[in-house]
Amino acid sequence: MARQNTVFKEAYNRYAVALRTDTALPSEPEIAAQLGVSRSTARAILTRLSEEGIIRWNKRQKTVLRQPTDRDLFPSEETDSLHDIIERSFMQRILSDDAAPGMQINELELAREIGTGTTSVREFLIRFSRFGLIEKRPNSHWTLKGFTREFALELADVREMFELHSAAEFGRLPRDNQAWTDLATMREEHLAMLADINQRFKDFSVLDERFHLLIHRASKNRFIADFYDAIAIIFHYHYQWNKTAARERNERAIHEHLDYIAALESGDQAAIEKACRVHLRSARQTLLQSLPQIATESV
Amino acid sequence: MARQNTVFKEAYNRYAVALRTDTALPSEPEIAAQLGVSRSTARAILTRLSEEGIIRWNKRQKTVLRQPTDRDLFPSEETDSLHDIIERSFMQRILSDDAAPGMQINELELAREIGTGTTSVREFLIRFSRFGLIEKRPNSHWTLKGFTREFALELADVREMFELHSAAEFGRLPRDNQAWTDLATMREEHLAMLADINQRFKDFSVLDERFHLLIHRASKNRFIADFYDAIAIIFHYHYQWNKTAARERNERAIHEHLDYIAALESGDQAAIEKACRVHLRSARQTLLQSLPQIATESV
DNA sequence: ATTTTGTTTTTTATCTACAATAAACATTTT
């Protein structure tokens, strides 16, 4: 098999669920643009919808005959891109307890377990290597460096440098910039979560990511943006498997964010730096406390 | 063809030129370690040397019969690794004048021009993407972002954050650390170059790279190290094609380095930061002045 | 007992082929 048609299937599902009976559909290029795929794929979707009797399609006439049911959709296993499958599978392995730092990573073995070709695994590993968790010896195997204490400290150091920079840039944004509105909205979201903290403290990590992303966008620096992407992915999986979402810690972080937001809005660079540093210090603590015990001991 | 035996050929050349008639050669594992290859490859080298009548090989007896001549060596085209060939070829293209920012990069076309398979080109592009000069649209082509003014500014910003961090760490190294000796040696090299600046100003870029690498090693941070690797590669090619090595600029940089070294040796953090900032400011200027004119205009 | 050599197995690096997807070109409709 050369390539799975996951782009088609995923877009098909996305389009099907949004269909409403008796409505007319727009032109092919418009559908393609809506879905973010090529017109070829859009046409494949229309063809299938037509074959399934969901729409009547004759050139420009495209009418929805019936609402698609769950059985019309492709199962979720078939809509995930290979890259996502490999990523999930790999992250699960390296964050599991029996993944000891220093362990070798075997491309062929990984590929077989995931049920994919070696090329895709190789490419994934190359891309993933920028996160600093694995390392390659040329002509030889990859080594798992692991989610160790050193990793966390090095990550925290860079994050602090970048965030201080971004926060300062944020403070210099002109007042009519969209970011200020977004920041105000975000304060409301923080306050809402705080009001119902006992129920919602587990949702904090998502809000946290969005908050820091907003700050980092102010720096308009591709290296900072890339680094934050890496952090976001690592944290996403890390907190998914290590559910150490302590209520107190998250509540404190929300308060820190609120102070940080106030400092940004004041435009006072000294205040911004201070609030940023306070928050980064406790974020570092949180990160260190969340380390897997085995990895921590290895130091 | 599955794979070129460039590792073997390159190591063979390296080993052959170091042979001296009538000397006895060490054990296979030792040869392998010296060359940084596996014993299998070391044995392949010995086999070939034996077949060519350069050594007599009988189990533990390995005697050099004659000095290998140039004709015994593999030509340099055959010893370059595919990765290096692709890298050189690609960098040449994107730093040439007709490579406009926004240009599409075609994997198949690149592969054909370089005379290689698409997989290797793909893997190279994925690895190279971390330098921020190219970007991929999923299921579609790569785009050349180019060596533009924005790129240079973003690079300079991160470099400054990292170098200030590393310099501060360097200042905190214990006095018995090897780095201090290396730093003193480096001062001598700077003074030597300065004494003969009219002849040697073109060698500065190599010294410059080594100097900053020494500083960055003090931070012991994989992200900083990786970033500096990226900078080094980009600069390596950039200065190779844009030979704007002005004598005055390099002479000034040497003086700044000497001040910087003195500040580091003083251990005074304020002095270190000051000297570092002075140098970084002029390094930024040099970088901006070296931009290709087309790219600069696009801003 | 440890190191060295001899032999076999495993794994990586790379090429080629092909389906999915995007993109380009041609024709028709408004």
Add this chain to the structure above:
DNA sequence: AAAATGTTTATTGTAGATAAAAAACAAAAT
């Protein structure tokens, strides 16, 4: 004329195959 549809071509994503290189295992020599 501009936008839509119909058709063809180009390009990417992925699998599978194979030589090179590394690594593991086995036997011999110090």
